Amino acid sequence: MSDLFSKIKEVTELQAISGHEAPVRNHLRCKMQPFVDRVETDGLGGVFGIKNSQLADAPKVMVAAHMDEVGFMVSHIQADGTLRVVEIGGWNPLTVSSQRFTLYTRQGNKIPVISGAMPPHLIKGTASLPAISDIIFDGGFTDKADAEAFGIRPGDVIIPQSETILSANQKYVMGKSWDNRFGILMVTELLEKLQDTPLPNQLIAGATVQEEVGLRGAKVATNQFDPDLFFAVDCSPAGDVYGDQGKVGDGTLIRFYDPGHLLLPNLKDFLLDTAEDAGIKYQYYCGKGGTDAGASHLQNAGVPSTTIGVCARYIHSHQTLYALDDFLEAQAFLQDLIKKLDKGTLDLIKSY
Incomplete structure (x- = not known):
């Protein structure tokens, strides 16, 4: 098992959805502390390591992953003991059924739960795309009282349960939450690799919270740390097997557009010049969703921002597929920047 895959397995198998990021926050704080001058936390729980520069006029550069993955929250306990949920983050309903999850109670108990799927024998030609609110989550409880006896209450979180594994050719990884444990690993690797490197900037590197529910943590963190430049580090959906943009294995992304963000021309030139000078493998990417860059660039007096990322197939599900080499290209790119x-x-x- 490679060192990189071991790190990926460790961070992707953590379970932490929006608003409940403590496991990732604790992991990140522990990994950052040896390599920074101090660690600070914002008011919503974002955590950042600060690496000072010796230069008096050093600009402040912020590198921000997000800690949260997508999941669910219990909305109702039915009389028969099954559960109904609200989605936390974006889900395709077709990926939800017949999967394993872990339910966390207020007391911290971990309870196995599966999502139900109607057998073909009962469909009788009337199947339609289900609403998330109609999907049954089942922990095998006999009735509502039985579920409540195990401490289950509305508001408890339900998080995908999935083992991270390597593909047969050892080039790709399969598992959950590369969006955005990719970014968490990018931050920890960056700080470790630059620990003995004097920087011409004050580096503020860490992770925000609640990105999957509206880029909320980025607004708070950007306001608190007031950077001169903001790099989101995030994973985007690959479209390669669907005949669209973003190919797994083709390197890091130059994300020039998404519905909430336009890459500034001079910043684009800096990205491309740096990538080409360093021999970084990259691809152009037009995003259909957003990242924390979309929130950060509108804060304070306006913060030039972009996203350093990779793409992965089937994100926001239990099983995502992505390339080890893409991570290495993105990490080398970020260090050079x-x-x-x-x-x-x-x-x-x-x-301008």
């Missing part, structure tokens, strides 16, 4: 970002470079990016 951070090492080059001095005040003069920032001034050029912001010369």
Whole structure:
């Protein structure tokens, strides 16, 4: 088992949905502390390590993953002991049925739950796309009182249960939550690799909360730390097997557009020049969803922002597929960007 895969397995098998990010926050804080001057937390639970520069005019550069993955929250306990839920983050209803989950009670108890699927014998040609609110979650309880006796209450969280494994050719990984444990691992690897490197900027690297429910944590973190430049590190959906943009294995992404963010021309030039000078494998990407860059660039007086990322197949489900090499390209790219970002470079990016 490779060192990189071991790290991926560790971070992706953590379970933490929006608003309940403590397992990832604790992991990240522990990994960051040896490599930064201090660790700070924002008011919603985002956590960032600060690596100071020796230069008086050093710009502040923020690198932000997000801790949360998609999941569910109990909305009702039915009389028969089954559960109904609300979705936390975006789900395709077709991926939800017949899967394993872990339910966490207020007391911290971990309870196995599965999502129900109607057998073909009962469908009788009347099947239609289900609403998330109609999907049955079943822990094998005999009735509502039995479920409540185990401490289950509305508001408890239900999180995908999935083992992270390697593909047969050892090039790809399969499992949950690469969106966005990719970013968490990017941050910890960045800080470790740059621990002995003097930087021309003050590096603020860590992770936000509640990205999957509206980019909420990025607004808070950007306001608190007031960076001059913001890099989201995030995973985007690959469209390669559907004949669309974003191919697994083709390198890091130059994400030039999404519905909430336009890449500034001078920042785009900086990204492309850096990638080409360093021999980074990259691909152009037009996003259909958003990242924390979309929230951060509108904060304070406006913060030049972009996303450093990779793509993965079948995200927001129990089983995502992605390339080990893409992570390595993205990590090398991010390190080169951070090492080059001095005040003069920032001034050029912001010369409108």
